[in-house]
Amino acid sequence: MTAEVRVDMARSQVFGEVAELYDAARPGYSNxxxxxxxxxxxxxxxxxxxxxxxxxxxxxxxxxxxxxxxxIEPDPRMAEVLRRNTARYPGVRVECDRFEDWQPGGRRFGLLLAASSWHWADPERRWNLAHAALAPGGAVALFWNPHGVRDAELRTALAEVDGRHGMTNTPHSELASSYGEVPGSSLGLDGWPEAECRRDGRFIDLHAVRYRQDQYYDTDRYLGWLASLSTYRVLPADRREQVLAETAQVLDAHGGGIGMDHLSELFLARVR
Structure with a gap:
């Protein structure tokens, strides 16, 4: 296992400590x-x-x-909230395990989906594991939610806070206008995850779709969202509180909130 994978595994395990906040603050996905x-x-x-x-x-x-x-959810604290949220759906089964350790047990599925989580899976194994879990012709659906700030002046002020504290890849790192119109372009020129899937060679009918909607977060709601992110969770508590306090000051000075473009990027493929 590479050092990069070990770091990602450690960061992927910080969400359970704020499972309720994560559930309340994180954006969902469109119908x-x-x-x-x-x-x-x-x-x-x-x-x-x-x-x-x-x-x-x-x-x-x-x-x-x-x-x-x-x-499949590796953190028991997250899984507890998941069970509560899905208790009224008898067709939902929760299995508390890492994807890399989970065993299908002879089951084969028609769809494997990952919502803002595929980047946490081991890059050396994830496509093998997906292929092993899917029936012939089964589909893969990977999706995530990039955000872009509409107000350039506000984005600059927030970037100054991030720069003082060495923060990167925060939801307000990019202007909404920087994403362009091509689905998947929010992740830059490397074409992830499409290029990675294409190199694997066992999947066909690759397809990318983008959905866009306006979102406005008042200061408290936005800080709750930030506090649920691994970028902030891995900070020492006193430093995290300082970053969030300075971010709140900027937002309050700009009207008490932040307007954003909320993108939903979707990547689809199916087993040959």
């Missing part, structure tokens, strides 16, 4: 995205498996449409 995934997968009654289900931000909209789901 249009869920409908697109289900139309592509054409499950026909087959079950789906979700990697890194968290507290169910993506699980619930799929379950509401009757999708049978096996949810």
């Amino acid at each position: 249009a995205l869920v409908a697109e995934v289900l139309a592509y997968a054409a499950l026909g009654g087959c079950a789906a498996v979700e990697v890194g289900a968290g507290t169910g931000k993506a699980t619930v909209p799929f379950a509401e449409l009757g999708t049978p789901l096996v949810c």
Whole structure:
């Protein structure tokens, strides 16, 4: 295991300490995205498996449409909230395990989905594990939520706070106008995860879709979201509180909140 993977594993395990905040503050996923995934997968009654289900931000909209789901979540504190959020859906099963250690046990699924979690899976194994979990023709759906700040002056002021504290890849790092119009371009020129999937060679019908909507966060709601992110969770508590306090000062000085473009990037593929 590389040092990079070990660091990512450590960061992926910080969410459970704020499971309730994560559930309350994190944005969800649009109904249009869920409908697109289900139309592509054409499950026909087959079950789906979700990697890194968290507290169910993506699980619930799929379950509401009757999708049978096996949810893999490594943190027992997150899994507890997930079970609570999905208790009314008898087709949802929660299995507390790391994706890398989880065993399908002879099961094969019609869809593997990962909502803002695929980057945590071991890059040396994730496509092998996905292929092993899927039935022939089974679909992969990976999606995540980049954000861009609409106000350039506000973005500059927040960048000054981030720079003082060595913060990178925060939700306000980018201007909304920087993303362009090409689905998947929010992750830069390397084309991840499409290029990675294409190199694997066992998947076809690769397809990328983008959804966009306006979002406004008042100061308290935005700070709650930031406090649930691994970028902030890994900081010592006193430093985290200082960064959040300075961020709040900037937001309050700019009207008490932040307007953002909320993108939902979706990548689809299926087993040959």
